[in-house]
Amino acid sequence: MVVGDLAHERDLIIIGGGPGGYHAAIRAAQLGKSVTLIEKGELGGVCLNKGCIPSKVLTHGAAKYASLKEMDQLGIEIDSIMFNLDKLQAYKHKTINQLRDGVLTLCKANKIEIIKGSAFFLSDDRIGVENGDQYDIYRFNHAIIATGSSPKPPEGIQIDHERFLNSWSITNLEIVPEKLFVYGHDYVALEIAMAYNAIGSEVVLINEQDDFMFDSSINRELMRILKKKQIGVLKNNFILEAYTTDEQVTIVIKNKTGTEELTGSHLFISGSPVPNTDHLGLNRIGVETTKSGFIVVNHECRTSKNHIFAIGDVTEGPSLALKAIKQGKTAAEAITDIKAEADLRFLPVIAHTSPPIAYVGLTEEEAIEQGHSVETAQFPLSGNGYAAILGKKDGLIKVVFDKDNHLLLGVHIIGYGAVELISSGVFSLEMGARDEDLLFPLYPHPSLNEGFLEAVEAIKNQAIHLPPNLRKKINV
Template identity: 60%
Template sequence: MVVGELAHERDVIIIGGGPGGYHAAIRAAQLGRSVTLVERNQLGGICLNKGCIPSKILTQAGEKLTSFQEGENWGLEGDAVSFNIKKLQQSKQKTIEQLRTGIEALCQANEIEILEGSAFFLAEDKVGLENGDKFDVFKFKDAIIATGGAPKKPQWLKENSERVLDIHSIADLGEIPGKLLVYGSDYIALEIGMAYQALGSEVTLILDEGKADFDFDQSICRELKRILKKKKINVVRNAAVIESHLQEESLALTVDSKGKKETVSATHLFVSTSIKPNTDQLGLNRIGVMQCESGFIKVDHQSRTSQNHIFAVGDVTEGPALALKAIKQGKTAAEAIAGMESESDFTFVPIVAHTEPPIASAGLTEAQALDLGYDMEIGHFPLTANGYSTLIGKKDGFIKVISNKENHVLLGIHMVGHGAVELISSGITAMEMAARDEDLIFPNYPHPSVNEGLLEAVEALKKQAIHLTPIKKKERLKV
């Protein structure tokens, strides 16, 4: 077939059926647009099939096994619990298929056309679609690029091996590593490290060069040091990998940490690094869509590219590689196409880790607030002082609130502890509304609950927290 011989007319074409793509498709259909969604693999994208969902099934397995092991505290007696990873993999696959079927049903209900294949731009208003030996051309009015990204391979990692895993393959591992090296300093590295430690692996975390700590507020990092030590997870900080050695049944990394060289060996290596946007095959140079030096597509607050009728969402755009970003951008792009004055704002984007205990953070860290020149007030409430945390046996962690001392507006909220992932939404809503401390002190909180920890963290700003021992006032110096 000659390119341009026949072009099928379409309204809105979306390239990529991950979280950003299918949310955009459904929202555009809700707003009356006719939508064609192109996906070359499986609906749900990497998030559903390889990333977010599979990894959270893994962390849930670790959390449930730990809970069983703590059963004696609740009077539960019986034989020791064993873990069968093959059954977990079967359950994981069943869950993924159920969720994917749900997405397919939603697309069908919204009369969204789904096409399989690889799409690329031929002109500013045309895409080509390859599916095996078949090739078609589609002319569109508006388009959304939602092709996601792929993990970058570190420069020091030259070899390929089944023992070296990334964020797309770690949840498919069919065995529990005897010794696992985790390279990275983000929330994913923590999730994977803690999950496999709970399932029986000996884990060492290697923070990459220039990283003395994890990517969280300093208070969370201090708490993590205690928790990781308690779990007997070794941490090598600020480590430059000099070379890697891969053998048939083992591997080793030689690292330089603060001038000290050491070799760390293991059976498996998990690497959590930045991602590269999947844009190379899109033909963006043909249509003048602007990209930054690293390849990410430049977009405005509506996810609009330099071409007014072409949008980009998710991991192909600059910013954190988070499904929530893709989802928000996807909806915003669909609404912009429909003529609505929508926009995305990621000032208070939450960063969460489904670790044990969970971590959740939004807004400014203490260091960031200091760099921006804020005169801060900090409220800190340990969950050891929360009644509900005590009765459920989940006392590790705290809730920290950062406030602007001048006007009492909340700047950041950081949590470690049971329920943190759910509770952070209350803090995000408050910060989005430019709430002051009194706005979180006034409402009623359920009792007993971890929610009361947020209340007392805010009350601690005013030294009014009931379950904190008062700090003795220093005697005033005589002038």
């Protein structure tokens, strides 16, 4: 090992080059800071190289393949269709490389210094960086921790990345699983279940909970769609044991009635994220963490050390790239004395399922628990003209209002276009919209946007394409 004799002086050091890290780096550079970005792996982090982008290539490819089967009704006749997983993998790698090169180009254009290596704190103003035999020390004025998280499998299950898979390896399969068990109830589990179902796998979803993570109305529609797709769903089941024999996966599940043994070809586990903080030496410098290892931050993303910030999956809250990006920009602005705040109250959550799911704000159940007098309405996409044209009539749009002051509390969508439509909900919640604010504007026709309008109209018993008995539901 070659040890540097002197500490290299740096202004802002960012540990981790994922979405949060490189957004923070570029924003800080825009504001005139000299930025050093340290990344031990590939630029773009887990999201670009192992998580978000690879999984969305899979879901996009699966959705396109499924849509080809519906072309005949539009007069587009295709004699034979096959899914070539090798070509999808090639497309995935091409996409990842292009996006990674784009991040690198942006960093260079913003004069960001990129250092390869594993970083850890030596003191509250010095960082050591190891890269093979090379070891250097850097003294900094400010630092941002953006080291992300890793999926943690359940106790007793060893991920081998061949038949026992996690979110980092499920998109690397070179064969379509004959029978895939999906263990989890979050959006990642649903994306994987629906994608592999679309390209030919028999899929069984195993859920430890008694339902999925969404509003009750979305969960009911989701269950109907899963049944329609012939995806098995086992609720309130826990995997006690899992092992491989003769190129098969055997799992032992436990439920209220006892235990059961099931066999398939692969098992995917959507594990709980664990923050990547063990190697950072946080205890050495006194940065406060929770019992689970997450770094405690304030609204500016400052840690208990005022000049050290933390963003993304190493902080508490949803493990979403959007959260990391917002926090990264906030930290960069706070460092340059700009008043900034990462308010994640109206953080949208999306699932690139088939059809997609998106929501923001409170569910009906959460609103009631928080003491609101709740008024809800929903509009089925089967009543939307443009959805009928597209042949995408599965799904619904649900709105949750406070009955007393008419404030919008939440928007929940399952259906084609949900990911794009949810931005209307985000803007409305951020601006404190009331029902009259959403009823007044003009909505393009024909479009899926009209479904959002009619869901709000249903609150007032004004929805044109709903029979009277379906227009609204009121909870006192």
